[in-house]
Amino acid sequence: MPLPQTEQPGRLQAELMSRGVRMTRQRRTILSVVETAQQHLDASQLLRKARRIDPEIDRVTVYRTLKLLKRHGLVDELDLMHLQGEKHFYERRPQRDHLHMACLRCGKILEFESNLFDRLKGQIQRECQFHILVTRMEIGGYCSQCRATGPA
Amino acid sequence: MPLPQTEQPGRLQAELMSRGVRMTRQRRTILSVVETAQQHLDASQLLRKARRIDPEIDRVTVYRTLKLLKRHGLVDELDLMHLQGEKHFYERRPQRDHLHMACLRCGKILEFESNLFDRLKGQIQRECQFHILVTRMEIGGYCSQCRATGPA
């Protein structure tokens, strides 16, 4: 399983340590899974991947670590339109925010960055005097392929 | 409890009936609650309000009616940043979409309409060839008041 070139492994760990958070074996494992994930993972997928590295990890620790990462603004939480039940999905927060499109027919998840999105956030900060910490935009509908074949 | 002037009561009911959905006593009750709600309600708040009108209504029926309304695109579902647990909140879908800001300190929910928001959706439909059915934008942060007092 090759690491993605786009992200330094250990970045999350370094970030947390610089903020005085204790680094345990379990946390290191979970952070590495979050960091090298290629898609949006839910807590149980995360646990499974973490257990491949350290079979002793408990699911509670996964939940606790996710909460920690959320609190520090290092991961974002998504519903992905509840395409698969009530679970939540997680992804490392990227440099630039993006929005998510979920195809209600084929289940595909698409991501999109946009200047309009960035400008919208700017407008909110200015006009509403609201200090933005987290952004979450999700769209449900039909992707280009599924819409061609008809929204049956 | 006076009805709000902004919305015709019975609108949801009429909409569903025009689509051939059977209208039961329970559904009428729940629809009226959704329609006259002044804030975003979760399923259990909805049940409580519905039971004030018809004490026999079961929570299962509330969930089923919400699913029906979602399927027909007549209500939107929100997380409101999970400020109060894992529950979901519901609101009648408005003419024009708006986004939600949740203050992580005082819990206030603010709504905002924006041309940039509308244009962003247009951009997505065009550039991604994605047929939008549902939009959900939620922002977490500090409202003007809380940010003035410091984000403690």
Place this chain on the structure above:
DNA sequence: GCATAATTGATACTCGGTTGCAACTAGCAT
């Protein structure tokens, strides 16, 4: 009115996530 397909309500269940607590350990002081 009657037939029938859809809906309801009671109950049991699933499952994502949390809590309480004793055992363990990271990180710091000596």
Place this chain on the structure above:
DNA sequence: ATGCTAGTTGCAACCGAGTATCAATTATGC
């Protein structure tokens, strides 16, 4: 290095939002 202590872990029990099942009820078209 050793010991101390506050923070963390794993387990087990728990919680609560939402769903499945199914017999009893009811909306709607004829």
